[in-house]
Amino acid sequence: MSVILVLIGFSLLIAASFLFAFIWAVKTGQYDDSYTPSVRILFDNKTINNKTINNKTINNKTINSKNINENEKV
Amino acid sequence: MQFSEVYLKEVANCYHCGEACDRVDITAEGRHFCCLGCKTVFEILNENNLCAYYEIDKSPGISQKKLDSEKLESAVKSRCSYLDDNQIINSLVSFSDGNISVVNFNIPQIHCSSCIWLLENLHKLNCGIIHSEVNFLQKSLTVKFNHNEISLRRLVELLVSVGYEPQISLSDIENKIKYRSNRNLYYKIGIAGFCFGNVMLLSFPEYLSLETHLESLYKQFFGLLNIVLGIPVLFYSASDYFKSAYNGVKQKTINIDFPISLGLAVLFVRSVFEILTGTGAGFIDSMTGLIFFLLLGKLFQSKTYDALNFERNYKSYFPISVTIVNKGIESSIPVSKLKQGDRVIIRNNELVPADAILFSSSANIDYSFVTGESIPVQKVAGEIIYAGGKQIGGAVEMEVIRTVSQSYLTQLWNKDTFIKKDENRFNSLVNVVGKYFTVIILLIAASAFVYWYPVSLRTAINAFTAVLIIACPCGIALTNPFALGNAIRILGKNKLYLKNASVVERMSKIDTIVFDKTGTITQTGDANITFNGSVLNSYEQKLVKSLVRNSTHPLSGRIYDALESNEILEIKDFTEHAGRGIEGSADKVKIRLGSALFCADNNKILNYPDKAGEKPDTRIFLTIAGSIKGYFSINNIYRSGLEEITSALNENYSLAVLSGDSSGEKENLTKYFNENTKFKFNQSPLDKLKFIESSQLNGRKVLMVGDGLNDAGALKQSDVGIAISEDAASFSPACDGILEASSFGKLARFMRFSKTTKKIIISSFVISIIYNVIGVTLAFQSEISPLLAAILMPLSSVTVVLFTVSSTNLMAKKRGLV
Numbered sequence: 001m002s003v004i005l006v007l008i009g010f011s012l013l014i015a016a017s018f019l020f021a022f023i024w025a026v027k028t029g030q031y032d033d034s035y036t037p038s039v040r041i042l043f044d045n046k047t048i049n050n051k052t053i054n055n056k057t058i059n060n061k062t063i064n065s066k067n068i069n070e071n072e073k074v
Numbered sequence: 075m076q077f078s079e080v081y082l083k084e085v086a087n088c089y090h091c092g093e094a095c096d097r098v099d100i101t102a103e104g105r106h107f108c109c110l111g112c113k114t115v116f117e118i119l120n121e122n123n124l125c126a127y128y129e130i131d132k133s134p135g136i137s138q139k140k141l142d143s144e145k146l147e148s149a150v151k152s153r154c155s156y157l158d159d160n161q162i163i164n165s166l167v168s169f170s171d172g173n174i175s176v177v178n179f180n181i182p183q184i185h186c187s188s189c190i191w192l193l194e195n196l197h198k199l200n201c202g203i204i205h206s207e208v209n210f211l212q213k214s215l216t217v218k219f220n221h222n223e224i225s226l227r228r229l230v231e232l233l234v235s236v237g238y239e240p241q242i243s244l245s246d247i248e249n250k251i252k253y254r255s256n257r258n259l260y261y262k263i264g265i266a267g268f269c270f271g272n273v274m275l276l277s278f279p280e281y282l283s284l285e286t287h288l289e290s291l292y293k294q295f296f297g298l299l300n301i302v303l304g305i306p307v308l309f310y311s312a313s314d315y316f317k318s319a320y321n322g323v324k325q326k327t328i329n330i331d332f333p334i335s336l337g338l339a340v341l342f343v344r345s346v347f348e349i350l351t352g353t354g355a356g357f358i359d360s361m362t363g364l365i366f367f368l369l370l371g372k373l374f375q376s377k378t379y380d381a382l383n384f385e386r387n388y389k390s391y392f393p394i395s396v397t398i399v400n401k402g403i404e405s406s407i408p409v410s411k412l413k414q415g416d417r418v419i420i421r422n423n424e425l426v427p428a429d430a431i432l433f434s435s436s437a438n439i440d441y442s443f444v445t446g447e448s449i450p451v452q453k454v455a456g457e458i459i460y461a462g463g464k465q466i467g468g469a470v471e472m473e474v475i476r477t478v479s480q481s482y483l484t485q486l487w488n489k490d491t492f493i494k495k496d497e498n499r500f501n502s503l504v505n506v507v508g509k510y511f512t513v514i515i516l517l518i519a520a521s522a523f524v525y526w527y528p529v530s531l532r533t534a535i536n537a538f539t540a541v542l543i544i545a546c547p548c549g550i551a552l553t554n555p556f557a558l559g560n561a562i563r564i565l566g567k568n569k570l571y572l573k574n575a576s577v578v579e580r581m582s583k584i585d586t587i588v589f590d591k592t593g594t595i596t597q598t599g600d601a602n603i604t605f606n607g608s609v610l611n612s613y614e615q616k617l618v619k620s621l622v623r624n625s626t627h628p629l630s631g632r633i634y635d636a637l638e639s640n641e642i643l644e645i646k647d648f649t650e651h652a653g654r655g656i657e658g659s660a661d662k663v664k665i666r667l668g669s670a671l672f673c674a675d676n677n678k679i680l681n682y683p684d685k686a687g688e689k690p691d692t693r694i695f696l697t698i699a700g701s702i703k704g705y706f707s708i709n710n711i712y713r714s715g716l717e718e719i720t721s722a723l724n725e726n727y728s729l730a731v732l733s734g735d736s737s738g739e740k741e742n743l744t745k746y747f748n749e750n751t752k753f754k755f756n757q758s759p760l761d762k763l764k765f766i767e768s769s770q771l772n773g774r775k776v777l778m779v780g781d782g783l784n785d786a787g788a789l790k791q792s793d794v795g796i797a798i799s800e801d802a803a804s805f806s807p808a809c810d811g812i813l814e815a816s817s818f819g820k821l822a823r824f825m826r827f828s829k830t831t832k833k834i835i836i837s838s839f840v841i842s843i844i845y846n847v848i849g850v851t852l853a854f855q856s857e858i859s860p861l862l863a864a865i866l867m868p869l870s871s872v873t874v875v876l877f878t879v880s881s882t883n884l885m886a887k888k889r890g891l892v
Binding site: 004005008011012015016018019022023026027031032033034035036039040042043 | 187190191208210268275276299
């Protein structure tokens with residue numbers, strides 16, 4: 001039966017390791033801001049980088065063609 | 075004609091900020107912008123490959139329109155020059171070593187995920203910036219930068235250039251931005267939860283009545299382990315309750331934490347005694363569980379609005395530095411060093427930091443911070459300008475006549491109201507109940523002791539401790555955090571943001587409601603422009619609209635918006651006479667617009683007598699081709715929902731309206747308020763404070779609803795001060811709650827809901843007292859088992875929590891607040 005003493009010791013040790021993980025998480029500020037990280041994780045670094053808008057985007061064309069149409073109406 | 079309208083609607087929304095463009099000529103890379111400022115920001119981002127900013131959220135930018143005229147590089151530069159001062163740098167920076175500094179900024183403009191993205195990619199704009207991190211809820215930005223490569227001033231200028239100007243005010247210098255978080259509470263909950271779980275496991279044999287099968291070695295071992303696990307919970311996690319109880323006793327009051335601490339202490343002592351003597355298993359499981367639940371309640375209640383600041387005084391409004399001129403040389407000095415006789419330069423949109431005499435020929439001062447009145451006041455040379463006003467238009471020069479702390483407005487803060495602390499001004503219901511509760515429980519416990527003493531000392535002690543343990547008012551202690559915490563959340567969803575939970579309770583006791591007029595029950599920004607006189611035909615409207623288009627005066631902008639005309643004529647010989655009016659001619663017709671004296675002689679003005687609800691000084695006369703046509707007048711618009719509020723509140727509350735203006739508006743106000751309402755006009759900030767004070771002396775509990783700095787004294791003095799704000803994140807004076815203007819119409823419902831919440835709390839007290847009566851009856855008979863305690867205590871807590879949360883939700887639904 002004395003094996004139970006050892007097992008309880010282990011179970012406490014494992015539980016304590018989770019407690020320390022929690023304390024570490026609080027200490028490093030993971031509980032300070034509960035909102036921003038949920039947004040931050042959605043930024044995709046690779047695809048979003050290096051996007052420059054230049055004159056030849058499609059959007060621009062539609063705007064120009066609208067201009068022309070409007071002018072014709074008048 | 076139609077073309078231009080369609081064109082405006084369909085195409086021209088600013089690519090940067092999404093506002094409608096009234097000019098179509100500002101474009102870059104095929105995108106339209108509403109102003110040059112927005113275009114500049116776009117160009118900076120485009121150059122640096124940061125245009126993903128525009129893809130995360132649509133039109134995320136901050137409109138640069140208002141800054142346009144001072145967007146000139148030099149203006150920004152001189153405005154930030156105070157950041158070169160080493161003393162100021164040191165007080166702003168939160169950490170600094172040889173190369174690296176860390177600084178924390180408040181940036182109220184943060185509003186979407188694009189903002190987060192851009193601000194966290196600042197390092198792509200300047201390689202001196204090492205890392206930047208946004209806290210969205212607090213609307214703050216922490217920047218780690220190499221101060222050898224980029225100075226603090228350059229950093230702030232960089233933020234300004236992309237449209238995120240940090241708000242750096244006098245109060246930041248004096249006390250650093252406090253680190254607000256409840257990390258300690260998390261530690262306490264973590265430890266309590268950990269110990270609670272393990273103690274439960276070790277107590278399992280007791281619950282299943284297996285202890286008879288257990289060898290005494292294990293019994294002893296489990297018991298000792300329970301004590302070891304209980305110690306940190308009692309001495310660390312529950313330490314706040316003991317401290318609060320001790321402080322209460324020191325001030326000769328008994329609060330609700332006293333019976334809790336007593337119960338916990340008795341629980342622990344008796345458990346230790348039972349375990350060590352081998353006479354029982356103790357109640358460590360109940361104790362740790364109780365503390366764990368109490369702390370969860372605290373966490374629930376601690377809901378705060380991080381981004382909002384309820385403690386602002388004038389220092390949060392005032393700039394850190396001001397530009398002074400000495401022998402023709404401009405330099406910037408900290409506002410606190412401003413002396414009498416200094417010549418200061420106030421630029422567009424800058425705040426006047428101290429009472430001063432105007433030296434420039436004229437200035438337009440917007441006192442909306444102070445009075446809530448957003449129509450600027452024209453001042454001419456030699457007039458005194460009170461601190462808190464904001465210059466609109468070009469830079470003006472003035473001479474300081476009183477230092478910042480002695481100024482008319484800031485003197486309010488030297489009053490006692492602002493020095494005395496909030497605490498102990500209010501006796502919460504739970505503490506009143508707690509006081510009687512403690513006395514009764516102690517009496518019962520003592521009589522149990524006396525009753526059993528003839529049997530044996532041992533039974534007597536058992537009964538005594540059992541009563542204290544079982545009567546531990548966990549249900550009562552949990553009621554407040556859950557009921558009030560939930561009420562705060564419900565009100566927050568309806569855009570009334572309260573400082574803390576006790577405000578809900580104080581609201582329920584209110585019997586007098588005092589409104590400020592300007593900016594509180596009238597709408598800020600919007601004013602109704604009407605033309606009195608002969609009706610203007612469409613050609614005349616066109617003339618006037620063309621004329622005012624040339625003027626930068628804010629009233630001109632209002633008139634421009636109010637007139638309907640799509641065509642603009644070319645104006646010749648346009649001249650602006652400061653403080654008087656504007657004139658010009660179009661199609662050879664002369665037009666004059668301005669003050670009565672500017673436009674016509676006195677005899678003709680007599681044809682236009684004063685009308686109720688009109689401010690004489692906001693009349694703008696119009697003459698076309700020499701003949702007077704009439705005048706534009708600006709009328710207040712009352713907030714929508716005012717009628718709903720007053721009709722609901724008239725019955726149960728006595729109302730009052732305080733106004734800094736003259737009594738001209740009284741006739742209009744009586745339409746909304748009944749005959750018992752008190753009206754006070756020409757009230758100075760101090761008069762308002764005194765009015766509240768005198769009602770309180772008559773035993774009234776006063777709710778003050780105000781907006782500007784001139785209400786700050788009254789807000790602070792009142793039992794509950796609620797500030798109305800168009801946008802909760804923007805400026806508002808120190809108060810107990812911030813109400814967004816859009817929810818103004820719900821005020822009556824909020825008041826009713828606070829009363830309901832109080833009733834729910836009382837019912838919940840009754841429930842938990844019933845539990846206590848049952849428990850104490852059993853305990854009085856000296857026999858309580860750990861099992862009974864382990865069931866009864868959590869059961870009462872869970873009932874109370876479920877009851878309060880569900881009933882507050884239900885009542886909120888009934889009141890139409892969900």
